[in-house]
Amino acid sequence: MSTHDDQEELKPTATPGYKPSAAKTAEEYAKLDAEDESLARWKASLGITPGAEGADTSGPKVTVLTLELDSPTLPAGKKIIFNLSDTAKLADTKKNPIVIKEGVEYNVRITFKVNHSIISGVRYMQLVKRAGVKVDKMEQMLGSYGPHPKGEAYAKNFDPEESPSGMLARSGSYNVKSRVIDDDGEVYAEWEWSFKLAKEW
Known part of the structure; x- marks a missing residue:
């Protein structure tokens, strides 16, 4: 369970002077500047067209599907992918942490679907603690998206990082x-x- 301090750490960094505009649905965006043909074509390429959103906006705006850790040092055929709908497997990592090789370059990839509406300024936040003490915090911009025209998922690769190394x-x-x-x-x-660090994957 997240503490109050964790909640503060997991808030996105505010950009001075930036104030997010009022949220609009995909239908509202589709109707904006409807007379501008080039803008209408561009919005259509994003799946933003009048009536395309449909009536059902009751579900979540975004469904995060997977979180993947990738590294060129991973043995052939080995993948580290969290299916976020499998809450039991995620919970199991508390008893059986995943193993990450120490001192290697890796990157995080996230896949998600935008179900309805337009999302903007979306970020992935990650807070890492060991024995209750913060050791790392990551904040990566995902960006702004509309529902995918073909209902497909978006994937975002984050910049490579290096895992810590040493006995400690x-x-x-x-x-x-x-x-x-x-x-x-x-x-x-x-x-x-x-997760835990080890000499090998």
Whole structure:
């Protein structure tokens, strides 16, 4: 369970002077500047057309599908992918943390679907703690999206990072709180998982 301090750490960084505009649905965006043909074509390429949104806006705006850790050093055929609909497997990482090789370059990839509306200023936040002490925080911009014209998922690869190394880094496991949030503070997904560092994958 997240503490108050964790909640503060998982808030997106505010850009001085920036004020998010009022949220609009895809239908409202489709009707804006409807007389501008080139803009209408561009919006249509994003799946933003009058009537395309449909009547059902009751579900979540965003569904986060997977979180993947990728590295050129991973053995052939080995994949580290969290299916976020499998909450039991995520919870199991607290007892059986995933293993990440120490001192290697890796990157995080996230896949998600935009179900309706337009989302803007969406970020992936990650807070890493060991024995209750913060050791790392990541904030990566996902961007702004409309529903995919073909209903497909979007994928975002983050910049490569290097895993810590050394005996101290290998002692104990790391607890991670992940969140997908927008500039307005709307949380689209939040989950927890654990990992440990080792000499090999």
